[in-house]
Amino acid sequence: MGLLDLLTETPQSGEALARALGVSRAAVHKEARRLQGEGFPVVVDRKGYRILPGTPLPHLFRPQGRLGQPYRYLGRVGSTQDVLRAWAEAGAPEGALVLAEAQQRGRGRRGRPWESRPATSLTFSLLLRPKLPLPTLGLLPLLAGLALWEAVGVGGLKWPNDLLSPDGRKLAGVLLEAKAEGEEVAYALLGVGVNVAWAPEGAAHLGEFSSLSRLQVLEGFLLRLEALLPFLEKPEALLARYRQASYTLGWPVRVHTPRGPVEGVAEAVLPDGSLLVGGVRVGAGDVELLGGVRPPIE
Secondary structure (H helix, E strand, C coil): CCHHHCCCCCCECHHHHHHHHCCCHHHHHHHHHHHHHCCCCEEEECCEEEECCCCCCCCCCCCCCCCCCCEEEEEEECCHHHHHHHHHHCCCCCCCEEEEEEECCCECHHHCECCCCCCCEEEEEEEECCCCEHHHCCHHHHHHHHHHHHHHCCCEEECCCEEECCCCCEEEEEEEEEEEECCEEEEEEEEEEEECCCCCCCCCCHHHCCCCCHHHHHHHHHHHHHHHHHHHHCHHHHHHHHHHHECCCCCEEEEEECCEEEEEEEEEECCCCCEEECCEEECCCEEEECCCCCCCCC
């Protein structure tokens, strides 16, 4: 047992913690400072020692389904995706979750860096072992984006899975990395980054629109994702539900693809997860919404 295992959102005295851990008060203080240095949101003041509200400590995190277990809560890491990949290769079960307070090499789609800050950002990776044929894998990022949208109840989705604020700024993103074995998916790593109480310049954070804490967002996402996973076997139903959350469909867009820009009205998301723009199928690219942000389609 360590200091993190005892901390709650209510202050506790150094004396009480020292007694519970069987160490000196000086040792408690030293450990608290070490944890702060690693990015953990430990608060030390005259009232005692506590964790910032909404922090997803393992003993405060209560997933309501099978996803999110087992759980590793870490301080400063390179990337949660890399940590989870190593765990997956070692045999971690579906639902395994890695969450870090700080990432030194956090990344988004297409290898872009993902900025985050301890205590104000939510960055985690979830392991899935879906029995899916490879052509169906393209639906998983859409489903994850939909789960995030349903969990926070704010904004809308830019294809494939960026969560935007009502005024079009980026709130969150999802990164899918997968390993294939033959024609099937061996495992998939869903990396999620949410700006909860802070955002980089030009982006938005959830605190502008909602009082949800990091812990509430995490638990809500896992619950919604588990409820939506069966829709991978019902693409038409999934895409109908995705359409309700979309800031992209029915709107003029410019998609920057490896082969150059494609411009036109975003007409539909196809059963493989690709986007139909002006009659052209786009499998991957960055969407630019032209003419502002439209409300999600009813």
